[in-house]
Amino acid sequence: MRFFLFLLLSGIITGGFAQPDYIRTVQCYPEGKPFAEPVIELGGATPLLFSFDDLSPDINSYTYKIQHCDPDWNSSNLSPFTYLNGFFSNPLEDYNSSFNTVVAYTHFTLTLPNENVSMKLSGNYLLQVFNDAQSDTPVISQRFSVVEPKATIQANLTTATIPQYLQTSQQLNFTVNYDNLPVYNPIRDLKVYVTQNQDPHSRRAFTPTFVRDGQLVYGNGQNNIFNGLAPFRNFQCSSLVYYTQYVKDVIRGPQGVYNFILQPASVYTNYVPLPTLHGNYRIEAENTNDPELEADYVTVHFAIYYPEQIPQADVYVYGKFSDWQLLPSQKLQYDFKNKAYVGEAEVKQGNYDYMFAVVPYGTGQPDLITLQGNFYQTQNNYYIRCYLYNFNQNYYELVAYSPVFYNGIGF
CATH class of the missing domain: 2.60.40 (Immunoglobulin-like)
Incomplete structure (x- = not known):
């Protein structure tokens, strides 16, 4: 078997930004849960841990900024004073050099919230890291979310109920309970998304099957069916x-x-x-x-x-x-x-x-079946997010977040 060596290209695209190839191993997760999505509770005791390696031979200094976003990760166009306590721009000061490695690197770490900045609102956020020598464009654009639980989600994962998908797919039925929320038009005011295995390409918007008093029911439709895929x-x-x-x-x-x-x-x-x-x-x-x-x-x-x-x-x-x-x-x-x-x-x-x-070609959408397979038994994780539009402050709150695990196993 011959193995070809390919040169790394000068940059990679992450979240719409060019991430230089000297930035590696970007990690972001709640403290103590390295396999979980980067989601923390507003005012909660568990912070978010963020880190990356800088493989550049130069000594670089970095600044980070935090931006509030809508459910589609576009800017909410809010003033930083509205959604942050503390400073909008802060230096990354916690770093150490690698020890006894062939490939030398500098390891940077950050905890959120910290003494310099904390989030005041729930919702989606973008953590942007800038190289101080080239401060116009971020070198890292990391998504994370802050939830303020005001609604609940009840979910059930089964094999697909439509016969043609029985051997290959899984079905996610769920209900959003929003009794205590000021919702006047639930289809307009609430947005619900589901992601499979943290893969953003799998992210799917949902429209309720039924609207009841204080409840949105999502079930038994083709949109509720996901490919089971194959084990990683x-x-x-x-x-x-x-x-x-x-x-x-x-x-x-x-x-x-x-x-x-x-x-x-x-x-x-x-x-x-x-x-x-x-x-x-x-x-x-x-x-x-x-x-x-x-x-x-x-x-x-x-x-x-x-x-x-x-x-x-x-x-x-x-x-x-x-x-x-x-x-x-x-x-x-x-x-x-x-x-x-x-x-x-x-x-x-x-x-x-x-x-x-x-x-x-031309799709940008990964097909994970052709070279993998597709089986209903595969252990998959699903992540449900429910957003509510706040008309008083003109932003989307994240009011419910629920991980769901097929076969009862997950992170």
Whole structure:
């Protein structure tokens, strides 16, 4: 099997911004819940933890800003004084250099809220990080949400009730209870969205099937049916010595960087229950005290057998470690000799879930079935958000948030 090495492109697109390739391993989650969505409660005791690595040889300083957004992540056009306590712009002051790694980096961390800034309103937010040397354009644009529970959600996940989807799909029925809210026109004033496995490409807006007194009922429609998909694939590169499952070989390159050659994959033809991180990843490094500073960056080589090149489409390695983006650096090429898609990605040592995504030209929408499979048994997580428009202050509140786990397993 031949593995091709591809150069990283100069920038990647994240949330509409060009993220330079020296910014890596951006993480954002509630404290103590590294696999959870970046959602915290307004005034709650659990803060949000945000971090990233700077692989630049230069010493960079950064400033962060926080912007309130509507349900579609557009600016709410509110004054920062309306939604923030403290300062709108703050320096990132918590950072440390990597220790005993081949690839040197600086690790930056931030906790929200903190003594300099806190959020006053619920809703969607954008955390933007700016390199002080190039302060016009953010280098990171991280989404997060703040919920103020004022409504409740009751949800039920089953196999699909429409016969043609019975073997491949899952059905999410749910009810939003808003008894104590000032809702005059529920279809106009309330917006509800569902995301599967934290993947923003799966985000779906819902219209209620029934409107009752103090309730919106969403159920038994085709919009409630989601592809079951296949279990996420996984690799571990926490050890530089021992081969873990799915690793075929580990080779140290001429500059000391380790290359992990994965076992070539195939399309799943049957459902196989596998341990899953639901597309997430965790930084781990064997024989270290602080993996965030001591884990090295390695190059992982991927391959998946497929009998022919898929016409009019690109193929990517895809998951949370790519921020659910279709990154040029993780695009695969078709190897006609070995009849396989092959490529590579540079990642920090750890435990990673991923999928192979097929993207038809011009769509920007990943197809996670062609190279994966589609099974109703797959363990998937679903995340329901309910927003209420506040007419007095002209913004959308996040009044209910509910994770739902198929087969009862999730984060």
